[in-house]
Amino acid sequence: MTAAATYDLGKLHGGLRLPGEKEQSTSRGVQQVPLPRQLFLPLQQHVGEPAQPIVAAGDRVLKGQLIAAADGELSAPIHASTSGTVLAIEPWPVSRRHGEAGPCIVIESDGLDQAYHYDGHPVQYQELAPDELLQKILQGGIVGLGGAVFPTAQKLMQAVTAPLTHLILNGVECEPFISCDDMLMREQARNLLGGAQILMHALRLEKCFVVVESDKPEAIHGIAVAMSELDDKRIVLKQVPTIYPSGGEDQLVQLVTNLEVPSGGLPTDVGCVVQNVGTAAAIHRWIVDGEPLISRITTITGDGIASPVNVEARIGTPVSELIAVAGGYTERANQMIIGGPMTGKSVTTDRVPLVKATNCVLVLSDVIPLADERPCIRCGECAIVCPIELQPQQLFWFACSDNEKQLRAHGLTDCIECGCCDLVCPSHIPLTADFRKAKARMREMEDEKARAERARLRFEARTTRLMQEQAQRDQELAKQKQDALSAGPDAIREILERSRSKNQKDDQ
Amino acid sequence: MEFERRDAPFVTPSTDVASIMRQVLYALIPAALAYVWYFGAGFIFNLLIAALFCAAGEAAMLRLRGRPVEPVLGDFSAMVTAVLLAFALPALTPWWVTATAALFGIVVVKHLYGGLGYNLFNPAMAGYVVVLVAFPLDLNLWTAPRMGDLDYHYMNLFETARYTLTGTFPDYLTFDAISRATPLDVVKAGLNSMNTFEEMRSYPMMGDFGGRGWEWIGNFTAIGGAWLLLRNIIRWQIPFGVLAGLLIPAGIFYFADPAVHASPGFYLFSGGTILCAFFIATDPVTAATSPRGRLVYGLGIGFLIYAIRRWGSYADGVAFAVLLMNMAAPAIDYVTRPRIVGHARRSWGRK
Numbered sequence: 042m043t044a045a046a047t048y049d050l051g052k053l054h055g056g057l058r059l060p061g062e063k064e065q066s067t068s069r070g071v072q073q074v075p076l077p078r079q080l081f082l083p084l085q086q087h088v089g090e091p092a093q094p095i096v097a098a099g100d101r102v103l104k105g106q107l108i109a110a111a112d113g114e115l116s117a118p119i120h121a122s123t124s125g126t127v128l129a130i131e132p133w134p135v136s137r138r139h140g141e142a143g144p145c146i147v148i149e150s151d152g153l154d155q156a157y158h159y160d161g162h163p164v165q166y167q168e169l170a171p172d173e174l175l176q177k178i179l180q181g182g183i184v185g186l187g188g189a190v191f192p193t194a195q196k197l198m199q200a201v202t203a204p205l206t207h208l209i210l211n212g213v214e215c216e217p218f219i220s221c222d223d224m225l226m227r228e229q230a231r232n233l234l235g236g237a238q239i240l241m242h243a244l245r246l247e248k249c250f251v252v253v254e255s256d257k258p259e260a261i262h263g264i265a266v267a268m269s270e271l272d273d274k275r276i277v278l279k280q281v282p283t284i285y286p287s288g289g290e291d292q293l294v295q296l297v298t299n300l301e302v303p304s305g306g307l308p309t310d311v312g313c314v315v316q317n318v319g320t321a322a323a324i325h326r327w328i329v330d331g332e333p334l335i336s337r338i339t340t341i342t343g344d345g346i347a348s349p350v351n352v353e354a355r356i357g358t359p360v361s362e363l364i365a366v367a368g369g370y371t372e373r374a375n376q377m378i379i380g381g382p383m384t385g386k387s388v389t390t391d392r393v394p395l396v397k398a399t400n401c402v403l404v405l406s407d408v409i410p411l412a413d414e415r416p417c418i419r420c421g422e423c424a425i426v427c428p429i430e431l432q433p434q435q436l437f438w439f440a441c442s443d444n445e446k447q448l449r450a451h452g453l454t455d456c457i458e459c460g461c462c463d464l465v466c467p468s469h470i471p472l473t474a475d476f477r478k479a480k481a482r483m484r485e486m487e488d489e490k491a492r493a494e495r496a497r498l499r500f501e502a503r504t505t506r507l508m509q510e511q512a513q514r515d516q517e518l519a520k521q522k523q524d525a526l527s528a529g530p531d532a533i534r535e536i537l538e539r540s541r542s543k544n545q546k547d548d549q
Numbered sequence: 550m551e552f553e554r555r556d557a558p559f560v561t562p563s564t565d566v567a568s569i570m571r572q573v574l575y576a577l578i579p580a581a582l583a584y585v586w587y588f589g590a591g592f593i594f595n596l597l598i599a600a601l602f603c604a605a606g607e608a609a610m611l612r613l614r615g616r617p618v619e620p621v622l623g624d625f626s627a628m629v630t631a632v633l634l635a636f637a638l639p640a641l642t643p644w645w646v647t648a649t650a651a652l653f654g655i656v657v658v659k660h661l662y663g664g665l666g667y668n669l670f671n672p673a674m675a676g677y678v679v680v681l682v683a684f685p686l687d688l689n690l691w692t693a694p695r696m697g698d699l700d701y702h703y704m705n706l707f708e709t710a711r712y713t714l715t716g717t718f719p720d721y722l723t724f725d726a727i728s729r730a731t732p733l734d735v736v737k738a739g740l741n742s743m744n745t746f747e748e749m750r751s752y753p754m755m756g757d758f759g760g761r762g763w764e765w766i767g768n769f770t771a772i773g774g775a776w777l778l779l780r781n782i783i784r785w786q787i788p789f790g791v792l793a794g795l796l797i798p799a800g801i802f803y804f805a806d807p808a809v810h811a812s813p814g815f816y817l818f819s820g821g822t823i824l825c826a827f828f829i830a831t832d833p834v835t836a837a838t839s840p841r842g843r844l845v846y847g848l849g850i851g852f853l854i855y856a857i858r859r860w861g862s863y864a865d866g867v868a869f870a871v872l873l874m875n876m877a878a879p880a881i882d883y884v885t886r887p888r889i890v891g892h893a894r895r896s897w898g899r900k
Contacts (some may be wrong), residue, residue: 473557
């Protein structure tokens with residue numbers, strides 16, 4: 042069944058072989074989370090501008106109904122995850138902000154789970170022009186489910202402007218603990234391949250790689266079975282070795298095509314469009330089944346969880362309810378992370394809802410020691426593992442001294458924040474966190490510079506305008522004077538007379 | 550349930566500075582045993598004195614700089630300095646010489662530049678060079694390695710301790726009676742006075758490649774170095790660079806005219822070559838930092854060792870070679886930056 046798999050891979054610098062920690066959550070199939078009583082749908086579940094609510098408290102909504110429309114740059118619409126009543130639009134803890142509050146639409150479920158019917162679904166996508174199909178995808182609220190939550194339709198619309206060669210479906214789940222894509226490939230391979238066909242049609246592509254790590258035999262089997270059923274020669278399964286962070290978009294492109302995505306560029310610059318396997322399945326669900334992105338599979342795992350498992354839950358379900366399906370916490374639960382242990386975000390409370398980006402809820406027992414940071418001894422291990430071939434030891438040095446020029450010259454902006462350098466640092470320097478801060482400072486400085494520049498331009502424009510006005514006035518006065526002089530003494534007297542009578546009139 | 554907030558990644562690093570330094574110390578055990586076997590207990594006294602003064606210097610400087618003392622002393626980096634110093638010094642060295650080297654290395658070279666991670670120069674080598682210049686006579690007192698020579702008096706434990714503490718010999722011994730030229734001295738002087746290398750190879754002090762005894766210390770040092778390489782504590786670039794930088798010119802000259810040049814094997818197994826390649830040049834703080842840079846750095850040290858031994862006025866050149874390349878390390882780092890993935894290939898040395 043795995044005969045189609047190939048190993049002809051490009052080279053990736055550095056990286057780490059990390060313990061997978063995935064068996065815990067893959068021993069059982071995906072569990073369905075019961076409908077929660079209340080759902081909390083953050084208005085910002087994507088990279089760009091928050092969506093604008095189009096419902097108000099008290100409105101009844103149906104499952105799949107649009108409740109917040111895309112508004113502004115890289116925004117994506119949000120749909121009700123079940124039927125019920127809008128209780129409020131109010132701040133609620135969200136994972137994007139580590140558990141601090143962000144605006145959410147709160148829906149009280151009526152338990153009926155009554156679906157909204159979209160006209161024209163299932164869409165016969167083969168009959169649609171690619172542009173029309175992209176417009177359809179846009180309405181599904183679909184964002185990149187690998188964790189970056191870039192609005193998919195915008196990504197595709199940007200991509201079609203470039204000459205493309207490959208669609209790459211990313212099934213490389215390289216971060217430890219996370220196994221939601223693995224489970225999706227095992228259980229819903231048919232869906233994701235269907236998504237691949239839709240994507241190929243939308244992008245006018247004739248070649249698709251489905252890339253899976255070789256340590257996921259069940260997923261490979263799942264894909265292979267679905268492929269043989271589908272019998273689409275355009276789709277090719279590729280296996281890659283398990284090295285973190287080979288699942289990063291640019292890293293995957295490099296691994297599969299041996300082409301480097303240029304610094305500051307996109308995979309489309311080398312002809313590739315990368316989509317997460319979950320995103321492809323979501324597209325299929327929307328286009329064929331008429332169900333927008335209102336649920337997802339997520340991994341509930343870690344040694345702080347009683348029985349780790351993958352669950353499928355509605356977007357907006359509080360994480361505490363997902364934990365309950367996974368048997369609750371163990372006594373040692375100490376740290377909650379949304380995402381994986383390498384790039385995830387810690388949250389302070391399990392009241393945060395499941396959002397489109399939530400691929401994993403990791404609860405760990407470890408108390409990670411803080412403040413044992415030592416001076417850098419320049420051992421260079423960080424540079425050996427850096428997948429971008431940066432020199433973190435040098436960047437660290439320049440970050441300490443806030444040397445923006447050298448930070449740029451040494452490629453700080455190319456850092457993908459994978460965290461490999463942190464793991465091998467004998468001095469326990471939080472390099473990735475330091476680089477994140479340095480990047481933020483750099484952005485701040487840029488903004489400030491831009492603001493100063495705008496202020497300067499405005500000031501200069503104003504000065505020029507004032508000077509022009511002054512010159513114009515001077516010119517007019519001079520002209521009047523000239524006219525008066527050339528008109529002779531009678532005319533001057535007449536003018537003076539007129540102005541005097543005007544003044545008197547004004548006085549009265 | 551409520552949790553604490555932290556920054557990714559949420560994985561504890563598997564190594565720490567202290568364990569690296571400890572492993573370096575373990576790796577030096579075979580060489581230390583060999584050194585004691587061939588040159589006597591003086592090495593142990595030197596080591597104890599160096600360790601005492603390195604630790605005291607480090608503690609005092611940390612206190613003066615208002616830094617926590619205990620965790621830094623616990624990283625064993627000062628101990629590595631002390632051990633390397635003990636290896637560099639002759640087995641019979643009065644305590645004040647060792648103390649001067651240790652204090653200079655730790656106080657001036659390490660801490661006045663900001664402590665571990667910030668020093669430009671290798672503290673052990675800088676300390677050694679200071680006493681080499683300040684106490685040339687003491688640093689010249691090399692004894693004969695223990696090879697069963699009947700006409701040579703090996704000082705016993707008590708005599709060695711007395712010499713270390715007071716700098717005085719037993720009544721029946723003199724400096725000249727106890728001191729022996731090292732193989733590097735002998736070959737250098739011999740070649741300068743037109744003896745052939747082949748002739749000198751037949752001297753009883755010479756072994757298979759280097760001096761008798763010396764070459765066995767080299768072997769045991771290499772065992773520790775290989776262990777460090779296997780454990781990825783050090784990477785291959787610097788040791789390879791040092792050895793290649795020394796052996797390639799030595800080989801070229803030797804094969805061009807074996808009569809007037811010593812063999813590459815002799816240089817490899819004499820003096821501090823192997824210790825330098827695996828333990829001294831590999832000090833990460835003062836070396837170049839990129840893999841390519843480290844190769845260049847190692848090659849530079851190797852070549853300078855050869856140049857000093859062959860044409861300089863000192864018999865061995867390890868310390869000077871290391872210090873000179875320490876100075877060059879930042880420039881090497883600058884020109885050997887690796888190409889960042891996704892960036893165009895950079896022309897040499899340009900931004």
